[in-house]
Amino acid sequence: MPRVPIQILQDEYYRVLLPTGLPPERAALVAQRLAENQRDGIYSHGLQRFPAFYASIAANGIDVRATPEKVGGLGAIEQWDGRMGLGVWNAHFGMGRAIELARSHGLGCVALRNTNHWMRAGSYALQATEAGCIGICWTNTIPLLPPWGSAEVRIGNNPLAMALPPAEAPMLLDMAMSQYANGKLEVYRNRGEALPIAGGYDADGMLTRDPAAILAARRAVPMGYWKGSALAVMLDTLAALLSGGLASHQIAGQGTERRVSQVFIAIDGRPLADAGAWSATVKAIVHDLQQAAPLVEGDPVRYPGERMRQTREESLRSGVVVDEKQWAALLAM
Amino acid sequence: MPRVPIQILQDEYYRVLLPTGLPPERAALVAQRLAENQRDGIYSHGLQRFPAFYASIAANGIDVRATPEKVGGLGAIEQWDGRMGLGVWNAHFGMGRAIELARSHGLGCVALRNTNHWMRAGSYALQATEAGCIGICWTNTIPLLPPWGSAEVRIGNNPLAMALPPAEAPMLLDMAMSQYANGKLEVYRNRGEALPIAGGYDADGMLTRDPAAILAARRAVPMGYWKGSALAVMLDTLAALLSGGLASHQIAGQGTERRVSQVFIAIDGRPLADAGAWSATVKAIVHDLQQAAPLVEGDPVRYPGERMRQTREESLRSGVVVDEKQWAALLAM
Numbered sequence: 001m002p003r004v005p006i007q008i009l010q011d012e013y014y015r016v017l018l019p020t021g022l023p024p025e026r027a028a029l030v031a032q033r034l035a036e037n038q039r040d041g042i043y044s045h046g047l048q049r050f051p052a053f054y055a056s057i058a059a060n061g062i063d064v065r066a067t068p069e070k071v072g073g074l075g076a077i078e079q080w081d082g083r084m085g086l087g088v089w090n091a092h093f094g095m096g097r098a099i100e101l102a103r104s105h106g107l108g109c110v111a112l113r114n115t116n117h118w119m120r121a122g123s124y125a126l127q128a129t130e131a132g133c134i135g136i137c138w139t140n141t142i143p144l145l146p147p148w149g150s151a152e153v154r155i156g157n158n159p160l161a162m163a164l165p166p167a168e169a170p171m172l173l174d175m176a177m178s179q180y181a182n183g184k185l186e187v188y189r190n191r192g193e194a195l196p197i198a199g200g201y202d203a204d205g206m207l208t209r210d211p212a213a214i215l216a217a218r219r220a221v222p223m224g225y226w227k228g229s230a231l232a233v234m235l236d237t238l239a240a241l242l243s244g245g246l247a248s249h250q251i252a253g254q255g256t257e258r259r260v261s262q263v264f265i266a267i268d269g270r271p272l273a274d275a276g277a278w279s280a281t282v283k284a285i286v287h288d289l290q291q292a293a294p295l296v297e298g299d300p301v302r303y304p305g306e307r308m309r310q311t312r313e314e315s316l317r318s319g320v321v322v323d324e325k326q327w328a329a330l331l332a333m
Numbered sequence: 334m335p336r337v338p339i340q341i342l343q344d345e346y347y348r349v350l351l352p353t354g355l356p357p358e359r360a361a362l363v364a365q366r367l368a369e370n371q372r373d374g375i376y377s378h379g380l381q382r383f384p385a386f387y388a389s390i391a392a393n394g395i396d397v398r399a400t401p402e403k404v405g406g407l408g409a410i411e412q413w414d415g416r417m418g419l420g421v422w423n424a425h426f427g428m429g430r431a432i433e434l435a436r437s438h439g440l441g442c443v444a445l446r447n448t449n450h451w452m453r454a455g456s457y458a459l460q461a462t463e464a465g466c467i468g469i470c471w472t473n474t475i476p477l478l479p480p481w482g483s484a485e486v487r488i489g490n491n492p493l494a495m496a497l498p499p500a501e502a503p504m505l506l507d508m509a510m511s512q513y514a515n516g517k518l519e520v521y522r523n524r525g526e527a528l529p530i531a532g533g534y535d536a537d538g539m540l541t542r543d544p545a546a547i548l549a550a551r552r553a554v555p556m557g558y559w560k561g562s563a564l565a566v567m568l569d570t571l572a573a574l575l576s577g578g579l580a581s582h583q584i585a586g587q588g589t590e591r592r593v594s595q596v597f598i599a600i601d602g603r604p605l606a607d608a609g610a611w612s613a614t615v616k617a618i619v620h621d622l623q624q625a626a627p628l629v630e631g632d633p634v635r636y637p638g639e640r641m642r643q644t645r646e647e648s649l650r651s652g653v654v655v656d657e658k659q660w661a662a663l664l665a666m
Contacts, residue, residue, distance in 0.1 A: 074439035074604030076409035105408035107442050149634040150625035162567050173567045175560050197531060197558065205628050223557030225530065227508050230637040233622065234495050234506045240614050244606055247614065249621035271407030273577055281573050281580065288582035292483035295538050301482040304563040
């Protein structure tokens with residue numbers, strides 16, 4: 001697949017986003033985040049999704065000029081209303097405010113309601129690492145998964161991200177609640193392969209390794225089965241309580257995914273340790289992991305975020321991988 | 334199985350704990366927490382584990398009179414040294430302090446190092462709900478699981494708990510990182526049944542549904558496979574960074590599980606919403622979950638913590654279920 005310099009990709013996003021009415025500094029930020037997703041190998045949230053993302057701005061009635069408004073809170077935790085603004089911008093604002101709170105209070109938490117799809121969860125956890133902070137964030141979604149004990153879609157896929165500094169080599173967990181992302185199920189289906197482990201239910205409500213049956217039934221299974229199901233419910237409930245916003249079942253009531261609820265947490269390490277001590281702790285943990293004998297020779301255990309870092313470095317050296325059709329589609333927009 | 338009133342069980346724990354040198358108010362608290370585990374149906378962390386818990390006090394060199402000492406922090410987040418005190422007491426102290434911080438800062442976080450096994454993670458999340466707060470806490474452990482990509486035990490089973498008020502009917506997630514607890518694997522093995530899903534590796538490093546093979550190899554699989562593996566690494570790293578204490582691989586270096594690292598977070602809801610609004614939000618989420626068509630007739634979808642609540646209510650009505658031999662063993666101590 002072709003590669004293009006990240007700046008070219010970012011400029012193209014900016015060109016397309018500006019006529020939506022997004023103020024220039026916002027269009028620049030959104031363009032940067034989208035380009036970074038492609039740079040980091042998160043292809044599902046880059047060019048592949050951009051046409052749908054772009055269309056949702058108008059279709060969902062997003063107010064591209066809206067600025068979040070503070071509605072409550074105390075000290076280290078604040079509640080903000082996203083006022084139906086653009087999700088990527090609002091989430092950037094939310095983590096930015098959490099970082100400010102962390103500077104004064106050691107830890108900062110912003111709960112944001114009435115906001116929209118933030119694209120990639122990891123973006124905002126990584127944003128905290130750029131400020132030398134630990135970042136944790138999650139969002140609820142429209143219902144996409146069956147809770148444990150049912151094959152009926154009722155719970156959100158509620159992505160959760162956590163990242164640790166340093167920003168150049170972050171440890172990053174960025175996971176939705178389903179065992180397999182839809183994109184991954186499609187890859188297996190297109191190859192005609194069974195999943196390594198059960199990934200969802202078929203139309204009869206039976207657990208299956210058949211990706212086509214799961215996609216047809218739209219019933220992916222939560223990661224860890226009963227555990228991921230419970231975690232999804234907790235994250236949705238926490239997001240709704242802290243933000244005063246909608247829970248997944250209420251988002252469903254709107255028909256399309258809009259006015260979601262999100263939580264952003266930043267922790268400033270400086271009152272706890274010097275940066276050298278943190279870095280040494282992380283390095284020792286990574287080193288120990290890498291000593292584990294791999295199950296497949298030549299395929300060592302990776303720390304969370306390691307593959308992203310490798311992809312990112314390659315992208316910065318040689319350009320960002322783009323699908324030819326997707327790239328042409330952006331150029332034509 | 335016989336049932337005994339919870340107060341009788343608690344009194345027996347107290348009688349046995351007092352001669353360890355635990356100050357009376359601490360012995361009373363630990364006795365209460367252990368009795369509550371049995372009351373809530375967490376039999377793995379009640380009478381069944383008590384002899385090992387009791388023995389560990391002397392064997393691990395625990396200082397039953399130690400009081401945690403504040404060593405750092407800023408505003409909403411504090412770092413404490415548990416000074417090798419009793420884990421249950423130290424953890425109670427840690428969440429108690431997080432609740433105090435939440436009263437002043439909206440949210441409070443205590444990271445505790447050099448502490449010991451806290452028995453049941455859920456105890457401390459529930460402690461926050463007794464103060465009207467949301468509680469989140471986790472601990473690292475000695476390595477008990479293979480990371481994804483290896484069959485070698487290298488990562489902790491790092492229990493994570495989250496609970497929401499009200500205390501009488503909390504929503505509670507209390508989960509370790511393995512797909513199945515060891516106790517659960519033993520139940521299947523003793524019944525001669527295969528697991529419903531792969532639960533670990535056999536001696537050859539192959540994923541298997543055979544509980545006996547997994548127990549023999551001591552290689553349970555993380556929940557959600559790669560996802561639980563990554564979450565376990567993140568929780569361990571966060572606990573070590575925030576507390577300045579040991580990570581799982583360093584705990585392993587000591588030979589037995591001691592001097593673990595823990596994190597306690599409390600969020601006071603009052604600056605965010607009135608209690609009625611929170612309660613209505615939670616009720617609506619639970620109600621929606623209960624509408625999901627069950628896969629097995631008569632076995633409806635449960636919210637996280639629902640089964641515990643049912644067990645607790647039955648225990649308070651009819652007495653706490655005890656295994657006859659385990660109960661006799663406590664009486665004989």
